Amino acid sequence: MTPRLTAFNVVSLTLGFAFLYLPIVLLVVFSFNESKLVTVWGGFSTRWYAALLGNGPLLEAAWVSLRIGVLSATFATVLGTLAAVALVRFGRFAGRTLLTGMVYAPLVMPEVITGLSLLLLFVALDVDRGFWTVTLAHVSFSMCFVTVVVQSRLVTMDRSLEEAAMDLGATPLATFFQVTLPLIAPAVAAGWMLAFTLSLDDLVIASFTSGPGATTLPMRIYGQVRLGVSPEINAACTIMIGVVTLAILAFSIASKRGLAEPGRAEGA
Amino acid sequence: MAEPPGRPAPLIRFEGVTKSFGAARAVAGVDLDIAQGEFFCLLGPSGCGKTTLMRTLAGFETPDSGRILLDGADLAGVPAHRRPVNMMFQSYALFPHMSVEANIAFGLRQDGVPRAEIAERVAAIVRTVQIQGLEKRRPHQLSGGQKQRVALARALVKRPLVLLLDEPLAALDRKLREDTRFELKELQARLGLTFLMVTHDQDEAMAMADRIGVMEKGRLVQVGAPAEVYETPATRGVAAFVGDSTLIEGVAGAFDGAAARLRVRAALGASSPEFVVAAREAPAEGSAVTLALRPEKLRLWTEPPEAGTPNVLEAEVWDLGYLGDKTLVRLRLPGGGTVRVSRLNASRRPEAGLSAHQRAWIGFDPADAVLLTR
Structure with missing residues (x-):
C-alpha cells in the first residue's frame, strides 16, 4: 500500500521534517563554518573540530559522560531485565501492581522532580556528590525504559520454551541463562542502547546530582553556551548527534532482529 | 499401597x-x-x-x-x-x-x-x-x-x-x-x-x-x-463425543429379564414409537433413558422391510453426504428430528436408488442400540 504523493502530503511532510530537523541541520552546517561568527557563513572548514581536540575541559567532560553512560546503562539493563522477568513470569504475586506502578513512574515523572528528590536524598545521606551519584541517578531513571523494552519481548515469547527446558531437567536459573536470556537478548541489547543514550543526553538530572570534578558533556556545553555560543560547541554537538544516531540505529536494528527471530510461536 | x-x-x-x-x-x-x-x-x-x-x-x-x-x-x-x-x-x-x-x-x-x-x-x-x-x-x-x-x-x-x-x-x-x-x-x-x-x-x-x-x-x-x-x-x-451418534430420548418401559430386552417408548417430536433394545438390567420403569444409534449400525431400506423386523421407522431422505469411502445419509423422521445413517461405498457404482426427499425405512437390531441412563 503506497499512499499517493499529493501536493498536500508533500507540503505537510516538508513542513513537519523542517520543524523537527531544521535547527539540527543548522547546527551541523555551522559546525563546519570558517567564520567565528555563528550566524554568518564564512566558508567550509573543520577548524572547530581541530580546536575541540585542544579543549581539555570539554574532552574531559565527554570522557566522564561516556563512563557514566556505559556504567549506568549496564546496571539499568540488569535491574530492568530482572524487573521485566518478575512482572511477566511470576504471575500475580503480592505487590505486583505496586511494583508495576513503581517501575513505570519514572517514565512520566518530570526530570526536575527526579533530580531534586535524588539531590535531597544524597544530601540527607551525606554522600559526596560526583561521578557515582550521577551514575546512580541515571540507573534509577533509565531502568524503567529497559523494563518496557524487555517486557514487550518477554510477553510474546512462547512460554512453553521455558517449560520445555525445565521439563528436560534445567533448573529455573539454568533455564533463564540457557533459554530465556538468549531469546530476549536483542531486546536486552536494545534496552542497554536506550539507557546509554538517555544517560548521554541527560542535563537536568545530572545537574542536580553532580558535584565538583564530575561535569558531564551536556553540563559543560550548557555552561559554555551561557558565556556565548562558539562554533566549537556546534562541532561538539554534531559529534554527539552522530553518537546518539548510531546508538538509536543499533537499537532499532537490534529490536528488528528480535522481531524476526523465530521461536515466538512455533508450530501451526 | x-x-x-x-x-x-x-x-x-x-x-x-x-x-x-x-x-x-x-x-x-x-x-x-x-x-x-x-x-x-x-x-x-x-x-x-x-x-x-x-x-x-x-x-x-x-x-x-x-x-x-x-x-x-x-x-x-x-x-x-x-x-x-x-x-x-x-x-x-x-x-x-x-x-x-x-x-x-x-x-x-x-x-x-x-x-x-x-x-x-x-x-x-x-x-x-x-x-x-x-x-x-x-x-x-x-x-x-x-x-x-x-x-x-x-x-x-x-x-x-x-x-x-x-x-x-x-x-x-x-x-x-x-x-x-x-x-x-x-x-x-x-x-x-x-x-x-x-x-x-x-x-x-x-x-x-x-x-x-x-x-x-x-x-x-x-x-x-x-x-x-x-x-x-x-x-x-x-456417545456424542466419541464417534458419531444419533441420540434419541425416551422412557423406559417393560423389561423382559429372560431375553434381556427392554421396551423403550421414544419421544420423536410428535410421534412416540416403541423400540426393543438389549439391556442387561432394567432402569426403573418410567425413568428417562437415551438411545445412542451409530450411523454404521443402522440399516436402510428403500422398500418396506418384511413384517416382524424390529425397530423400524419410516423416514424421508433429507440429504446425502458423499465422503468417498462412505455416504452419510441424513433422514427426517415424520415426527421431526433427524437420523444419520452411513452406507459403505464398497463398489464403484454410485449410490443406486437413493435420492433426496424419497421415502425410506430405517431400522436397527436390538443389540446395536446403546442404552444410556446417564
Whole structure:
C-alpha cells in the first residue's frame, strides 16, 4: 500500500521534517563554518573540530559522560531485565501492581522532580556528590525504559520454551541463562542502547546530582553556551548527534532482529 | 499401597486430583491408574481439563488437592525439572537458538552426562526417529514433520519413565498425521515405554491408545479400551463425543429379564414409537433413558422391510453426504428430528436408488442400540 504523493502530503511532510530537523541541520552546517561568527557563513572548514581536540575541559567532560553512560546503562539493563522477568513470569504475586506502578513512574515523572528528590536524598545521606551519584541517578531513571523494552519481548515469547527446558531437567536459573536470556537478548541489547543514550543526553538530572570534578558533556556545553555560543560547541554537538544516531540505529536494528527471530510461536 | 495380588502396581496413579483456576474447575477429582508400558490417551473436547491433568504430572500445575504417585513415589513438592517424565509439547517448543543436535542434547547436558555418552545417545536417538543429516540445522529450517521428530527425540533421549504427548500430531497435515500415528505406536511398543497422550481427535485416540480415558468438564467419565468406549459409551456425552451418534430420548418401559430386552417408548417430536433394545438390567420403569444409534449400525431400506423386523421407522431422505469411502445419509423422521445413517461405498457404482426427499425405512437390531441412563 503506497499512499499517493499529493501536493498536500508533500507540503505537510516538508513542513513537519523542517520543524523537527531544521535547527539540527543548522547546527551541523555551522559546525563546519570558517567564520567565528555563528550566524554568518564564512566558508567550509573543520577548524572547530581541530580546536575541540585542544579543549581539555570539554574532552574531559565527554570522557566522564561516556563512563557514566556505559556504567549506568549496564546496571539499568540488569535491574530492568530482572524487573521485566518478575512482572511477566511470576504471575500475580503480592505487590505486583505496586511494583508495576513503581517501575513505570519514572517514565512520566518530570526530570526536575527526579533530580531534586535524588539531590535531597544524597544530601540527607551525606554522600559526596560526583561521578557515582550521577551514575546512580541515571540507573534509577533509565531502568524503567529497559523494563518496557524487555517486557514487550518477554510477553510474546512462547512460554512453553521455558517449560520445555525445565521439563528436560534445567533448573529455573539454568533455564533463564540457557533459554530465556538468549531469546530476549536483542531486546536486552536494545534496552542497554536506550539507557546509554538517555544517560548521554541527560542535563537536568545530572545537574542536580553532580558535584565538583564530575561535569558531564551536556553540563559543560550548557555552561559554555551561557558565556556565548562558539562554533566549537556546534562541532561538539554534531559529534554527539552522530553518537546518539548510531546508538538509536543499533537499537532499532537490534529490536528488528528480535522481531524476526523465530521461536515466538512455533508450530501451526 | 495394598494392591490385590497378581496385579502389578500402577506406574502412574492419580488420586482425587483437583485443580481450579480461579472459579473455573479444570480438573475435578480424577482417579486413574496407568500401568507400565501402556499407551494411555486422555480424550475430550477442548477445555475439558485433559491438558491440565497431564500438566499436573509434568509438574507445571500443582493440584489443589489429591495426590499423584509415580512408580510409588508421591510427586508433591517435586519441581518439574526433577521429575522423571518428559513432555512433547504441542508447539514442539524447540529452542530456536540451538541446532537440532543441541536441542536433543539439552536434557542430557542438564544432568551432567559425560560428553562422549551424550554424543552416543544423541546419535542413537537420531537414528531411532530417522532424522539423520538434520543434526546441524536450526529448528526454523525444518518442516513440520521434522520438527515433530526432533521434539520426540529430545523427550525420548532422557529415557523418561513416562513420555507425555500433548496433541502430538495436531500440527501435521492429514496424510503425515496418519503415517505418524502408526510410527509412534510402533516406537512405543518397541521401547516398552509408557505413553500418556492428550488429544481431542478421537480417531487418533482410537488408532493409537491401549486405553482411552474420556474427560468431560474436568471429570474422567469413562476409561476403557477403544472398542469398549466406542461400543458401550457410559454417558450421553461420551456417545456424542466419541464417534458419531444419533441420540434419541425416551422412557423406559417393560423389561423382559429372560431375553434381556427392554421396551423403550421414544419421544420423536410428535410421534412416540416403541423400540426393543438389549439391556442387561432394567432402569426403573418410567425413568428417562437415551438411545445412542451409530450411523454404521443402522440399516436402510428403500422398500418396506418384511413384517416382524424390529425397530423400524419410516423416514424421508433429507440429504446425502458423499465422503468417498462412505455416504452419510441424513433422514427426517415424520415426527421431526433427524437420523444419520452411513452406507459403505464398497463398489464403484454410485449410490443406486437413493435420492433426496424419497421415502425410506430405517431400522436397527436390538443389540446395536446403546442404552444410556446417564
